Amino acid sequence: xxxxxxxxxxxxxxxxxxxxxxxxxxxxxxxxEAGGRRLVDAVDLDLGPGTRTIVMGPNGAGKSLxxxxxxxxxxxxxxxxxxxxxxxxxxxxxxxxxxxxxxxxLRRSVSANIAYALKVRRLPxxxxxxxxxxxxELANLEALAHAPARVLSGGEQQRLALARAxxxxxxxxxxxxxxxxxxxxATAAIERIVWEAADRGTKIVMVTHDIGQARRLxxxxxxxHRGRVAERSAAFRFFQAPVSAPAADxxxxxxxx
Amino acid sequence: xxDFAAAFGLAFRLIATADAGLVEIVLLSLRVxxxxxxxxxxxxxxxxxxxxxxxxxxxxxxxVLVNALMxxxxxxxxxxxxxxxxxxxxxxxxxxxxxxxxxxxxxAVLVTPIIAALTRQVVDDLHREYxxxxxSLGVGWYDAVGTLLWDARASLATAMLAGFGRAIAEVGAVxxxxxxxAHVTRVMTTAIALETSKGDLALxxxxxxxxxxxxxxxxxxxxxxxxxxxxxxRA
Numbered sequence: 001x002x003x004x005x006x007x008x009x010x011x012x013x014x015x016x017x018x019x020x021x022x023x024x025x026x027x028x029x030x031x032x033e034a035g036g037r038r039l040v041d042a043v044d045l046d047l048g049p050g051t052r053t054i055v056m057g058p059n060g061a062g063k064s065l066x067x068x069x070x071x072x073x074x075x076x077x078x079x080x081x082x083x084x085x086x087x088x089x090x091x092x093x094x095x096x097x098x099x100x101x102x103x104x105x106l107r108r109s110v111s112a113n114i115a116y117a118l119k120v121r122r123l124p125x126x127x128x129x130x131x132x133x134x135x136x137e138l139a140n141l142e143a144l145a146h147a148p149a150r151v152l153s154g155g156e157q158q159r160l161a162l163a164r165a166x167x168x169x170x171x172x173x174x175x176x177x178x179x180x181x182x183x184x185x186a187t188a189a190i191e192r193i194v195w196e197a198a199d200r201g202t203k204i205v206m207v208t209h210d211i212g213q214a215r216r217l218x219x220x221x222x223x224x225h226r227g228r229v230a231e232r233s234a235a236f237r238f239f240q241a242p243v244s245a246p247a248a249d250x251x252x253x254x255x256x257x
Numbered sequence: 258x259x260d261f262a263a264a265f266g267l268a269f270r271l272i273a274t275a276d277a278g279l280v281e282i283v284l285l286s287l288r289v290x291x292x293x294x295x296x297x298x299x300x301x302x303x304x305x306x307x308x309x310x311x312x313x314x315x316x317x318x319x320x321v322l323v324n325a326l327m328x329x330x331x332x333x334x335x336x337x338x339x340x341x342x343x344x345x346x347x348x349x350x351x352x353x354x355x356x357x358x359x360x361x362x363x364x365a366v367l368v369t370p371i372i373a374a375l376t377r378q379v380v381d382d383l384h385r386e387y388x389x390x391x392x393s394l395g396v397g398w399y400d401a402v403g404t405l406l407w408d409a410r411a412s413l414a415t416a417m418l419a420g421f422g423r424a425i426a427e428v429g430a431v432x433x434x435x436x437x438x439a440h441v442t443r444v445m446t447t448a449i450a451l452e453t454s455k456g457d458l459a460l461x462x463x464x465x466x467x468x469x470x471x472x473x474x475x476x477x478x479x480x481x482x483x484x485x486x487x488x489x490x491r492a
Contacts, residue, residue: 073389093395104390107408116404120396168394 022083022095022171023049023203025070029079032065040065041227042079049171052194052204054214054235057224057246058256063207064101066224067174070205071098094121097170101177103161105149110141113149114164121168131167138193139163155186162193166202173197175206179213191217211251215239223247225256264462271463279464283471286444289357289431290424293364294372297420301369302413305376306402309384320377326370331363335433338363342434355436360444363430368420375416380405414479425472445471 025047032040040062047053047070055063068074070081072088083092106113114135118128136142139159144152149160158178165173175194179187187210194217198204208214214221218235223244231244242248250256271279308320340346342354342362353359383405391401406413428446435442437451445468452461 068389071393073392090395096393098393100390100393104387106387106404107411117394120394120400 022092023047024084025172025203026082026085027066027070027079028082030066030069030076030081031078032062032069032074033077039227040069040076043227043229045222045229045232047172047203047205049203050201051219052198052206052217053220053222054218055205055207055222055224056209056211056214056250057230058250060226061224062227063224064176067098067176067205067207071096071174073098094168095171096174097165097168097172098174099158099161099165099176099178101180103157105152105157105160107150108148109146110149110152110160111136111145113160114167117164117167135163135167138166138196140189153186155182155189158182158186158190159193162190166193166197170202172203172205175204177207177209180209187213221247223250260458260462263459264466267459268463268466272467279467281440282443282445282448282464283467285357285442286425286446286468286471289360289444290364290421292361293368293424294417294421296361296365297368297372298417300365301372301420302376302406303402304369305373305378306380306406308373308377309380310398310401310405320374323370323377324374327374329367329370331367331427331429332433334366335363335430338366338430338434354434355438355442357435357442359434360431360442363434364424364427367427367430368424371420371423372416375419376406376409376413379409379412379416383409414482418476418479421475422472425468425475 025045027043027045030040030043030045031038039060043062043066045066055066057063065074069076072081072093081088086092106116108116111132114132115128118131123131136145139162141156141160141163144156149157152160162175162178173194179190182190191213194204194206204217206217208217215235218238220232220234221238222229223231223233223238223242223246225244225246231238231242231247233243238247239251242251246256270276304323308316308323338359339354341348342351342359343349344354353362380402384401387401387405387408391404396404426446428450431437431442431444432447432450435444435447437443437447443451445464449461449464449468452458452464
C-alpha cells in the first residue's frame with residue numbers, strides 16, 4: 001500500500017508503515033538548558049531510516065532529554081529538529097511513537113489501551129479492531145486482552161506500552177530505557193518485539209544503560225557524555241575499538257562521570 | 258436522653274410502616290438533590306478538567322475562586338437564587354419560586370464549585386502522570402480532557418458524593434427558595450427545622466436519623482457500583 005500521508009491533511013487515517021515520509025531526522029545544534037545548566041549541548045545528529053540506533057552514556061549525559069527533544073515533548077533552548085527538512089507538525093508527530101522507562105497505561109483494559117492510540121488517530125473501527133488483534137498477538141497478550149492494564153506485571157505492562165506504540169505503525173520509534181527495571185525474560189520479550197518492528201521497517205532509536213542489550217540490538221551507537229555526542233560509530237566498531245575516551249572507559253567498566 | 262429513645266422508636270416505626278408523608282418527603286429530597294448533583298456534574302466535571310489541563314492567563318485566579326466558592330453559605334445562595342427567581346427578579350417570569358425546580362437550582366449552585374474544585378485536583382494529579390504519554394500519542398487538550406475524566410472516574414465518583422452530601426444536608430438554600438410548603442417543597446432538612454421549631458423534638462430527631470441513613474445508603478450504593486474490575490483497574 002504505497003499511499004503517502006497527506007501533509008496538507010493531517011487527519012488522514014490511512015498510514016502504511018513503508019512510506020518514508022518524515023525521515024531523515026536531523027538535529028541541528030540542539031541544546032537544552034535547565035536551572036542554568038546546559039544538559040544537552042549543541043548536538044548535531046542525522047538519523048536515517050532502517051537502522052537500529054542505540055544511545056548510550058552515563059547517567060546525566062542527556063540521553064533521555066535528547067530523545068524527548070527529538071520526539072518534541074520538550075522545547076529546545078537552542079537549535080532545531082527537522083523531519084525530512086521541515087519542522088515537526090501534527091502529521092509528523094502522528095508518524096512517531098515513544099516508549100517510556102516507566103509505562104504509562106490508561107486505567108482501562110489491555111485491548112482498550114491499544115485501541116485508544118488508534119482512536120486518537122481517528123482510524124475506522126474495523127481497522128482498529130484488526131490492529132488491536134495484531135498487536136495483542138505481537139506482544140503475546142491475547143490471554144490478557146480484557147484484563148485491566150494496571151494489574152499486569154512490569155514486563156507485561158511494558159510489552160503493552162510497546163504494542164500500543166507500534167499499533168500506530170510509526171516510522172520511527174523512540175525507546176527510553178524500556179527494560180531498565182525488567183528481568184532477563186521480560187527484557188528478551190521486549191527485544192524480540194523491537195527486532196520485529198525494525199524488520200518491518202520502523203526506525204529504532206533506543207536509550208539503554210545495558211551494554212549487553214546494546215550489543216544485541218545495535219546497528220550503530222551514539223555515545224553521549226556531558227550533553228554532547230562523544231562518539232557515533234557502527235556497533236561492531238564501537239565495541240571493538242571505541243574512538244572516544246569516555247566511551248572506552250565506559251566499555252572497559254570504569255566509572256565514567 | 259428520653260428523646261433519643263423515643264426518636265429511635267419513632268424513626269423505626271415511620272420506616273417500618275413506610276409512612277406516606279415520610280416517603281413523599283424522602284423522595285422529594287432525593288429528587289431535588291440528585292438532580293442538583295447531576296446538573297452540577299454536567300458543569301463542574303468539564304470545568305474542573307479544563308482548569309487542570311489548560312494554561313491561560315487568569316487560570317490561577319479562577320482556581321482560587323472555584324476553591325473559595327466551595328464554602329458558599331447556603332443561605333446566601335438561597336437569597337441570590339430567591340432574588341433571581343422572585344417576581345421582580347430577572348427570571349421572575351418563569352414562576353419557579355417555591356417549586357422543587359428552584360430548590361434544585363439553588364443546590365446545583367452550591368454543589369458545582371465543590372465538584373469543579375475536586376475534579377480540578379484529581380485530574381491535575383492524573384494529568385501529571387499522563388501528560389507526556391498523551392502528548393506522545395498526539396492527543397490534543399480537548400481529547401485529553403475526556404480521557405482524564407474517564408480514567409479518573411473512580412475518584413470523581415467520590416467528588417460527586419461529596420457534592421451530594423452537601424446538597425442533601427443543607428437547609429438554608431432550600432428553605433428560602435422552596436418555602437417548606439407541605440406536599441410541595443418540604444424536604445428532609447426543612448421538615449426537621451420545622452418540627453424542631455414546633456417543639457416535636459422526637460419527630461425531628463427521627464427524621465434526622467433517616468436523613469443520615471439516606472446519606473449512608475447513597476454512598477453504599479455508589480461504592481457497590483464501583484465493582485471489583487474498576488477497583489483493580491485503579492491499582
